[in-house]
Amino acid sequence: MAVAAGLGPRLDRERFQWSSLVMLSPALVLLGVLFVFPVLYACYLGFTNLALVGSRSRAYDFTGLDNITRMLGDYVFIKSSWLTIIFVVGSAIIGQTVLGMALAILLRNALVSVSAVIGSIVIVAWVLPEITVALVWYAFSQAGGTLSILLRQTDTNFLVAVPMLIVSLANLWRNVAFSMLVFSAGLRNLPTEVLEAAEVEGASVWRRYRLVIFPLLKPTIVTNLLLVTILNLSEFTLIYAMTQGGPGIETMTLPLYVYQEAFVFHQLGYGTAISLVLVLIGAVFSLLFVRASRSQV
């Protein structure tokens, strides 16, 4: 032991180098000031009665669990939570995953030229700025718009008649390319021998998918489900630009309600408290994601 101590630091193990801290520090400073601090600040503001204007914009108090109690009695909040769940489950979990998988399988089996054209159109819809998607879908669903002509109901404004369905469809239209690309990559990486074996053994197409391909794709499907859920939970721009949460509160999902409480009704404290609930929902899904990705390696 005494001999080893005289030889200086061990060389057989990686050591911490100060230069790594120098390179990390600019990112850490920016993240600390404009990410970590705001997160902590939000956790505090969510338990205060801070307002945007008036006396409580300067002298606000810590009000403990008042905001939570208020939420439980706030029927807009309850409705908003339900709408968020409907939006995420309908548009993201079911719509995006099923349509994304269907597109990935169809693209693989269709003619190369058809796949190339349709694949590009789906991807263009995904790359477009959200505000452009909001505009083209706004036009598409208006009375006298393309959808009303296709359905022969030119007097119906579908954004008023079935607002949640239309914003969910618009969101599906925009985001499905993500799942499609994830599943296409997953299908491409499947071991060819196994697929050939199933085909040679004479398994029907349906049996091949149900018994071979889907089980092999399970890790990809799980990862896709959770990423898509987290991304869609915080969707704001598309819905807000199309409806501002209306008509009434028919499309007021939680991110829109946060904005409305904070910047329209000037209730910054209460708005932040609602955003904390949104984060809590996201955190539950993230934990599921980490657990799922660990258990399946």
Added chain:
Amino acid sequence: MSAVSARRLADKELIVVPYRRVSVSALATNVVLILLGCFFLLPLLWMVFASVDANPDWAIKIPTPTLANFADVIGRADALSSFRSSLILAGTTTVLTTLLALLAAYPLSRMHIPFRRSFMLVILFASGLPVSMLVVPVYQMYVYLGWLDSLYTTALFLAASSLPFAIWLMKNFIDAVPLELEHAAAIDGASTFRILRQVVLPLTVPGIAVTAIYTFINAWGAFIIPFVLTYSPENQPGPVEIYNFMGSHGLFKFGDLAVFSLLFSLPVIVLYLFMSRYFSGAFNFGGAVK
């Protein structure tokens, strides 16, 4: 022709299958795919047709061709100034995010850092946090600091919010650069910064390009952050401008609105085409997070 046809099984492999069995299902596959394609094409076509139509409507119709809408938009001072704002906002955000992400990702990929795995998990979790949570505290901070209504301070927050994912993306690209080259340079006596500049940087160009383009596309379309943090008309970027036009019924013609959003969408589509060459590997989520 022989009674067989070749069908793609995997990307590079062809297998031979009896012709009759394929043709019915192949026809169905192509027809279903084309119908789905129409669902994606129709809303887009409206924007393209309306932009060159003298009398556009909410519905798709054969346009009465004109370039007057383009001339209108290019002559509008508010449209031009929102392009300028978007360029400043997205440009500043991209430069800042890419530079900081590169500097941070290198040590995270290569050097011994305590709690690295936990740090990367926190980074991944942070990139999933909703912006709506940060927008109120950041607004309060900006009021206090007097930073409201500036494109550069707004870009600073956009950079902070896009940094976690950028670091994660960049680290995965640097992980793919072979270590042996760096060991050789280190044995020859090169300093860490010299290795980064002369060995890692040239090999990471695709990764840097993807990170920069991804950040730019997001910043170009960012809505709620500039919507809350800026208020002067001359500081409104494209998305906020389009939103205002959509709300001002009748003040802005359909055709002009279509032209403006078409022109505003073109840069990101072009950038995506550049990026997609390098990006194909990024969707492999089969493996776990390293």
